[in-house]
Amino acid sequence: MSSSDDSEQTKLEVQLEISNFQRDFPNCPYKMIEKIGQGTFSSVYKAVDTQHQHTSDCGEECNIVAVKRIYPTSSPTRILTELSILHSLSGHPNIAPLLNAIRHDDQVIAVLPYYPHANFKHYFRELSNNQTKSYLRSLLSALKHVHHKGYIHRDVKPSNFIFSPEKEAGVLIDFGLAQTEADKRDDSKFKQPKPIKLEKRRPFYIVDDKRPSIRANRAGTRGFRAPETRAIDIWSVGVILLSILTGQFPFFQSTDDVEAMLEISHIFGKQKMKQLACTLRKEIGLRHIVDKMSENPVDEEALDLLEKLLELDPSKRITASEALHHTYLQQ
DSSP: OOHHHHHHHHHHHHHHHHHHHHHHSTTOSEEEEEEEEEOSSEEEEEEEESSOOEEOTTSOEESEEEEEEEOTTSOHHHHHHHHHHHHHHTTOTTBOOOOEEEEETTEEEEEEEOOOOOOHHHHGGGOOHHHHHHHHHHHHHHHHHHHHTTEEOOOOOGGGEEEETTTTEEEEOOOTTOEEOOOOOOGGGSOOOOOOOOOOOOOOOOTTOOSOOOOOOOOSOTTSSOSSSTTHHHHHHHHHHHHHHHTOSSSOOOSSHHHHHHHHHHHHOHHHHHHHHHHSOOOOOOHHHHHHHOSSOOOHHHHHHHHHHTOSSTTTSOOHHHHHTSHHHHO
8 A cells, every 4th residue: 555545544534533523522613624633542633613713822813723632531530630730821821721621421622722833853953053942941931830830741742842943932732641749748757767688689580470560650751751750841851952952853762661771871871870779879971972963063051951951860950940040041
């Protein structure tokens, strides 16, 4: 089958999907035009608002919106959390505001502005130094607001940050995995346990181990997740900047967390990863990797910011607010 046949088949499948959606959601005030995105828990469509006109952040009135159809298989708690967070974050220029939310039986849609934008993989190698700064300022400004409100996005990646290189502005989208930041536990209430002496043994694996595997309940897209859960959004910004500076996307191409750790240790070094595990104290050195992979000289201040964004120790990693005041973004 040729690529044109595949494309035609995809169009037919999308048309059928839209028809089924209109059938399942009668009297929906939004007429779907085309499918523009899909994730694990939802699909997103470019649509016409047949009843109202919404004013976009750029001040232009239009009746084109983005309709996010949340799958019925999503838990009610997840849906409520996403809509509540979107509503709470409305008003920031770098975060897509929630315009409307409608439920019909088990069908739920969230309506947001439609933002014309380019695909990251088509422009990230062509970004000028100033455009890179604008990208980071917009993204970090959005995350500063998210974190100030007490939330974690948990899935920061290029496809969830709609950026226009021409306008040098972007908006953060898709809060399907976002959650409220957990309160810090008061460690003073817990006593320090006594050390336990273990018999020294060589590492081994059990042959035909029948025990069930343990999987962590972690959010985020592989390659953009931090090695820990704290400051995960900032780590993801660092991974994006790493792609921009080196011209390689995705930079981390692991299929699981084990491969991700191997890739990370390849850059930072086995010894530094061991030091982190033992003492949580280390220094990061990415300059050699970036200089080797980049076709053009890299701004020294950009490298310094990159190191701070990709600090392995989350307690030492730069915050969104601090990053916005970094010398590189102030130039």
